[in-house]
Amino acid sequence: MASDGPALQLSGVTRRFGNRWVLRGINFDAEAGHAVALMGRNGSGKTTLLRVISTLLRPTKGRGRIFGHELVSEAHEIREFTGYLGHHAGIYDDLTAEENLRFSLRMAGLADRDSDIARVLTEVDLLDDRYSRVRGFSAGMRRRLALGRLLLRPPKLLLLDEPYASFDQPGIDFVNRFARRIADEGGIVIIATHDLARAAATVDRVVHIEDGRLLEGTSPELSPDEHVAREVP
Amino acid sequence: MSWRREWSRIRAIVWKDLTAERRTKANFNAVLFFAVLTLMLFGFAFGPDTETTRSAAAGIIWLTILFAGVLSFNRSYEQELEGGSLDALLLYPGERRSIFIGKLLANLGFVLLVEGIMVPAAGLLYQLPLGRAPGRIALVLLLGSIGFVTLGTFYAAMASRVRAREVLLPLLLFPMLIPLLLGAVQSTAALLGGDLMGNAGSWIRLLVVFDVIFIAVCLLAFDHVIEE
Numbered sequence: 001m002a003s004d005g006p007a008l009q010l011s012g013v014t015r016r017f018g019n020r021w022v023l024r025g026i027n028f029d030a031e032a033g034h035a036v037a038l039m040g041r042n043g044s045g046k047t048t049l050l051r052v053i054s055t056l057l058r059p060t061k062g063r064g065r066i067f068g069h070e071l072v073s074e075a076h077e078i079r080e081f082t083g084y085l086g087h088h089a090g091i092y093d094d095l096t097a098e099e100n101l102r103f104s105l106r107m108a109g110l111a112d113r114d115s116d117i118a119r120v121l122t123e124v125d126l127l128d129d130r131y132s133r134v135r136g137f138s139a140g141m142r143r144r145l146a147l148g149r150l151l152l153r154p155p156k157l158l159l160l161d162e163p164y165a166s167f168d169q170p171g172i173d174f175v176n177r178f179a180r181r182i183a184d185e186g187g188i189v190i191i192a193t194h195d196l197a198r199a200a201a202t203v204d205r206v207v208h209i210e211d212g213r214l215l216e217g218t219s220p221e222l223s224p225d226e227h228v229a230r231e232v233p
Numbered sequence: 234m235s236w237r238r239e240w241s242r243i244r245a246i247v248w249k250d251l252t253a254e255r256r257t258k259a260n261f262n263a264v265l266f267f268a269v270l271t272l273m274l275f276g277f278a279f280g281p282d283t284e285t286t287r288s289a290a291a292g293i294i295w296l297t298i299l300f301a302g303v304l305s306f307n308r309s310y311e312q313e314l315e316g317g318s319l320d321a322l323l324l325y326p327g328e329r330r331s332i333f334i335g336k337l338l339a340n341l342g343f344v345l346l347v348e349g350i351m352v353p354a355a356g357l358l359y360q361l362p363l364g365r366a367p368g369r370i371a372l373v374l375l376l377g378s379i380g381f382v383t384l385g386t387f388y389a390a391m392a393s394r395v396r397a398r399e400v401l402l403p404l405l406l407f408p409m410l411i412p413l414l415l416g417a418v419q420s421t422a423a424l425l426g427g428d429l430m431g432n433a434g435s436w437i438r439l440l441v442v443f444d445v446i447f448i449a450v451c452l453l454a455f456d457h458v459i460e461e
Contacts, residue, residue: 051320054324055324056320056324057460057461079325084320084321088318090317090321091318092249094257095252106245109238109327
């Protein structure tokens with residue numbers, strides 16, 4: 001479904017857990033082709049906001065549209081083009097690397113071709129470990145495999161929550177290249193991080209979240225403190 | 234929604250759960266040991282009188298299945314929570330009820346496998362005439378297990394995000410299972426006794442009704458209970 005305006009629009013989005021308001025009226029737009037860094041301290045609401053956008057959480061109040069689909073009523077459609085990498089790798093310890101990707105393809109309703117799996121394992125540098133159980137993997141290898149799962153079905157909306165954790169410099173470069181590629185192909189990338197230096201070269205824009213409210217900076221070159229500039233209207 | 238695609242997703246979950254279980258065997262060994270131990274403890278509790286134990290055997294078998302099954306249901310979602318896989322599972326495109334059906338079938342396979350060893354063991358321990366109506370006894374076990382596993386899988390999903398889920402699951406599940414327990418115990422007891430009054434059929438029909446109702450309700454409600 002096509003629509004005018006920004007590809008991602010949130011208006012007045014709130015989210016409450018019990019008596020605690022974690023998101024307090026988020027208004028946020030993002031254009032297709034843009035990568036956005038979402039900055040904020042621990043507990044500021046970064047993860048909750050990403051989880052709302054990913055459709056894992058329903059907003060308590062407020063509305064959203066993503067690539068022409070309503071955030072709540074068309075969550076099924078949004079999941080068709082969304083990739084989310086959270087704090088945990090979300091892979092199965094008792095399956096091998098190859099089996100994890102095969103499972104992922106089947107769950108996405110795609111053919112589990114050996115060639116696709118081998119290509120992705122090569123990209124994330126895990127081809128030699130394809131028949132090894134994930135239980136023996138390091139944290140970095142797990143994160144690479146989790147990224148591989150996203151590579152199998154490149155998303156139009158890519159949500160990365162602290163994606164640089166557990167990665168060495170080549171891993172960080174890989175994450176940034178992948179994020180940039182998704183944005184350059186017309187997608188939207190949102191990277192939640194407290195480490196702007198690592199994302200600065202990749203993102204087009206920085207927004208800051210503080211106590212569940214969104215504040216916007218002007219460019220990725222500014223320091224985190226300078227981003228506490230103005231509340232997004 | 235494409236049925237072929239959803240069926241492929243259901244098979245993927247069954248394959249994943251059973252492959253992980255086959256590799257570790259931790260859950261299966263523990264549940265089977267627990268079940269056999271429970272049968273033995275009931276045997277000791279009822280004393281050496283074979284007639285007393287035999288008359289209570291149907292109830293003992295079904296209570297043992299219930300207690301052992303609860304252990305496996307918790308494990309079914311634990312492996313999703315351990316590595317944060319539940320989020321990934323929920324974000325795949327497609328119907329979330331396919332996740333439920335996949336988990337249900339994997340749990341059913343697991344419980345039936347445990348029963349396949351446990352029930353003959355009970356037959357030996359309590360000297361039960363299992364050969365008297367093997368087909369109908371197997372049907373009762375299947376119908377009872379379908380209803381039990383359906384509710385168990387559903388409530389395990391509901392309890393999965395709660396800290397005290399090991400305690401919460403039996404508290405939620407067991408009261409709901411009373412009609413099923415009644416039907417399963419009465420029909421099993423009737424069949425073990427030769428079904429002289431011909432009342433096993435009506436209890437089996439109750440099991441069928443229970444299964445149909447709760448499969449439908451759980452399928453409709455799963456989307457809501459699995460959301461955070």
